[in-house]
Amino acid sequence: MPAARAANGARTPQKKHPKETQKPLKRKREQEDLEKLRKAVDEFDLKDLKNPESETTAKFSTLPLSQPTASGLEASHFQNLTDVQAKAIPLGLKGRDILGAAKTGSGKTLAFLIPVLEKLYRAQWTEYDGLGAMIISPTRELAVQIFEVLRKIGRYHTFSAGLVIGGKSLREEAERLGRMNILVCTPGRMLQHLDQTAGIDVDNLQILVLDEADRIMDMGFQSAVDALVEHLPTLRQTMLFSATQSKKISDLARLSLKDPEYVAVHEDAASATPTTLTQHYLVTPLAEKMETLYGFIKANLKTKMVVFLSSGKQVRFVYESFRHLQPGTPLLHLHGRQKQTARLEITSRFSAAKYSCLFATDVVARGVDFPAVDWVVQMDCPEDTDTYIHRVGRTARYERDGKAVLFLDPSEEEGMLKRLEQRKVPIHKVNVKEKKKQNIKNQIQDMCFKNPDLKYLGQKAFISYTRSVHLQKDKEIFNLKKLDLDEYAASLGLPGTPQIKFQKGEDVKKIKNAPRAGLSSDSESDFDENGKRRKKKGEVRTKYDRMFERTNQDVLTSHYTKLVGDEEQGANDEEDDDGDFLSVKRVLEGNDLDGNGLVPGAKIITGLGGEEPFVVDSKRREKMLKSKKKMLKFKGKGDKVVFDDDGVAHHPYRIIGEEDFQQDGSAEAQRQKFVESEAVKVQEADANDKQLAKDRRREKKEKRKAREAMEDDEGLGSMPRLSAPSDGEEDPLALMASLPIAEGERGHAEEEEERPPKKKAKKWFQDDSEDEREKAKSRKGKGKVIEVAEAPNTLEDYEALAAGLLED
Numbered sequence: 001m002p003a004a005r006a007a008n009g010a011r012t013p014q015k016k017h018p019k020e021t022q023k024p025l026k027r028k029r030e031q032e033d034l035e036k037l038r039k040a041v042d043e044f045d046l047k048d049l050k051n052p053e054s055e056t057t058a059k060f061s062t063l064p065l066s067q068p069t070a071s072g073l074e075a076s077h078f079q080n081l082t083d084v085q086a087k088a089i090p091l092g093l094k095g096r097d098i099l100g101a102a103k104t105g106s107g108k109t110l111a112f113l114i115p116v117l118e119k120l121y122r123a124q125w126t127e128y129d130g131l132g133a134m135i136i137s138p139t140r141e142l143a144v145q146i147f148e149v150l151r152k153i154g155r156y157h158t159f160s161a162g163l164v165i166g167g168k169s170l171r172e173e174a175e176r177l178g179r180m181n182i183l184v185c186t187p188g189r190m191l192q193h194l195d196q197t198a199g200i201d202v203d204n205l206q207i208l209v210l211d212e213a214d215r216i217m218d219m220g221f222q223s224a225v226d227a228l229v230e231h232l233p234t235l236r237q238t239m240l241f242s243a244t245q246s247k248k249i250s251d252l253a254r255l256s257l258k259d260p261e262y263v264a265v266h267e268d269a270a271s272a273t274p275t276t277l278t279q280h281y282l283v284t285p286l287a288e289k290m291e292t293l294y295g296f297i298k299a300n301l302k303t304k305m306v307v308f309l310s311s312g313k314q315v316r317f318v319y320e321s322f323r324h325l326q327p328g329t330p331l332l333h334l335h336g337r338q339k340q341t342a343r344l345e346i347t348s349r350f351s352a353a354k355y356s357c358l359f360a361t362d363v364v365a366r367g368v369d370f371p372a373v374d375w376v377v378q379m380d381c382p383e384d385t386d387t388y389i390h391r392v393g394r395t396a397r398y399e400r401d402g403k404a405v406l407f408l409d410p411s412e413e414e415g416m417l418k419r420l421e422q423r424k425v426p427i428h429k430v431n432v433k434e435k436k437k438q439n440i441k442n443q444i445q446d447m448c449f450k451n452p453d454l455k456y457l458g459q460k461a462f463i464s465y466t467r468s469v470h471l472q473k474d475k476e477i478f479n480l481k482k483l484d485l486d487e488y489a490a491s492l493g494l495p496g497t498p499q500i501k502f503q504k505g506e507d508v509k510k511i512k513n514a515p516r517a518g519l520s521s522d523s524e525s526d527f528d529e530n531g532k533r534r535k536k537k538g539e540v541r542t543k544y545d546r547m548f549e550r551t552n553q554d555v556l557t558s559h560y561t562k563l564v565g566d567e568e569q570g571a572n573d574e575e576d577d578d579g580d581f582l583s584v585k586r587v588l589e590g591n592d593l594d595g596n597g598l599v600p601g602a603k604i605i606t607g608l609g610g611e612e613p614f615v616v617d618s619k620r621r622e623k624m625l626k627s628k629k630k631m632l633k634f635k636g637k638g639d640k641v642v643f644d645d646d647g648v649a650h651h652p653y654r655i656i657g658e659e660d661f662q663q664d665g666s667a668e669a670q671r672q673k674f675v676e677s678e679a680v681k682v683q684e685a686d687a688n689d690k691q692l693a694k695d696r697r698r699e700k701k702e703k704r705k706a707r708e709a710m711e712d713d714e715g716l717g718s719m720p721r722l723s724a725p726s727d728g729e730e731d732p733l734a735l736m737a738s739l740p741i742a743e744g745e746r747g748h749a750e751e752e753e754e755r756p757p758k759k760k761a762k763k764w765f766q767d768d769s770e771d772e773r774e775k776a777k778s779r780k781g782k783g784k785v786i787e788v789a790e791a792p793n794t795l796e797d798y799e800a801l802a803a804g805l806l807e808d
């Protein structure tokens, strides 16, 4: 309403109808309340989110879909969505089963999260309706990430959502599970709850989502997923998403998918990878990989990169050795055996970093959305093209540029290129500039020499790498025989090439998945509660087995444990590619071990006590066996024995006769007497020893004094040099001379102070001056002159001289 003007031009407040004044006031109050609410929600959200500045927060907090006032999707809502979202969301909302395939970084997460939220919202789902949606992820990292996106876009909803990935006590998790509407989980842990937690009500489940579905349907999770699905109602909507989606009928049947819609937005694309991604490969022999990688990092310090390696042991070794070399960029490392908290912390540190280099296993190869990664480096060749596609997908995400480089040994080049071509992956060869190469071999060798922990890591890295190559199925790419292992070992700083023996008939995938599937011979059930391996019935374990099983006492110090931080055995559901899947034998000279893993001709002796049979496979063990047998004769006795004429030991009263023995008093009294008499003897011997030691000390002191006197005369200083230190060696005496004597360590020094003042030392060198010659002449005949033919230079010379002087 326009304001009325008074005659003087000033504004006068105009009277309003009471209803008119109330309206804007009410609106203002509502506005303020809304602002307050928004602020509170924002603050709460930001505080809890790991990376509030991420693009996700900015973009999706404004999506109208996520607001509780949204009554449904309208065409206008689709304009900001990616292809896969635009296609999958409407189908998802219609309740269709979906097989979603789209390139990495194309926004698949929202393609399933939006239908989940929207469908439950429309169904007016409440806490009393139980679990409405379950989202399964193969790794903990990915599950955490999905959960965060869910929280961001679902923050105006009133649904309760939970994250079930382990790392906490089962009971703690179980208490909350009963109240959840949406769960994001890893398969193994979720199954554990479904089997053991009473309060979970899944009968009402509306939607099941599998992110990275091909991986979840893979052998590693097979048994867990099948068992998990058994718990769920068959009447539900199921959505499967992945960048490398499989359409395997058997998988679809296992999940009882009904007439699924195949949403494959990039199926006809020229490449299987994002168009914004530039891909290279370089050929570098295995033995030069470390140097090439180091050179690469040094040349790209102001970037953010992920370096993929084939095992956790490789990751640890490269990280530790590069950390010592300090290339000049923050280094991080991540693998499946780290503690849950450490894994999360590293993930969030890398996400927040501007420049950093993360060494990682395939635990972060899939789905993980690190913001702004410039480079993906594959130091070890991926096991297949799917893994390649997912690894390189950590960069060039959602319209951003990115670069990837793959290191190939000459033996891997042809096979790998063929595979990549078959999958429409455009990749170009590059060469390493000679001047960019960094020679770090000597430095690594030096570090390993000085630091046994690092050497030990190097050995483990070597073993895990070689056996992973040995176990790879694609023999067109992976051929252990073509690799120069001696040179490789040297490049890891190892003094020799570790000898390894492979078990036959193993399958890399099977073994890699063993921790989850419980398939491995080394599965959890093979270990007792202390983590020690249980012995199987009839199994004979050699000393080598035991040697590799036990914690190396010299090397595996507490520092080592800290160094590697590999405390936590991977839970069933985590992508831990790092299991010990082959037993390693250290081979003796003859090289081959027999079927039992024993040296040919070795004997197994039982009945010597102890749990395990005694293996005799060397002369040293033979000797040990003899002494063991002897020890057994007297084991646990410690009694007094007497020897007969043949040197055979007997209990005293077996020789004397018990009655005679008892005449001298009871056994205890005799023992007492014996101990006392021996104690007197020991005391006497002690006194003699002390006297002897004192005499020796005195003698030594006198000799030393004489030497010092002679040296003073010669001007050599007071510290005698017994032998010249060899080149570069520090002279221990010189060091001692410069050290102040600490309190309480004065012993001899004080003794020395008490000695009588020195006699004036005599000169024993010749002085050619006129005066001296005169003096010498006048002394002639008065006393004895000691003639020194040449300067003494041995201890004996000094002693002879001292003796002469003392006589004098």
Ligand SMILES: Nc1ncnc2c1ncn2[C@@H]1O[C@H](COP(=O)(O)OP(=O)(O)OP(=O)(O)O)[C@@H](O)[C@H]1O
Pocket: 055, 056, 059, 080, 081, 082, 085, 102, 103, 104, 105, 106, 107, 108, 109, 110, 242, 243, 366, 367, 368, 369, 393, 397, 398
């Ligand atoms: N519609 C959108 N508008 C803007 N950014 C988006 C959109 N959808 C997704 N993004 C962003 O793209 C990035 C990748 O999304 P997302 O992680 O869902 O990809 P993905 O397809 O699941 O990848 P991967 O196959 O590697 O798992 C995220 O940072 C996300 O915030």
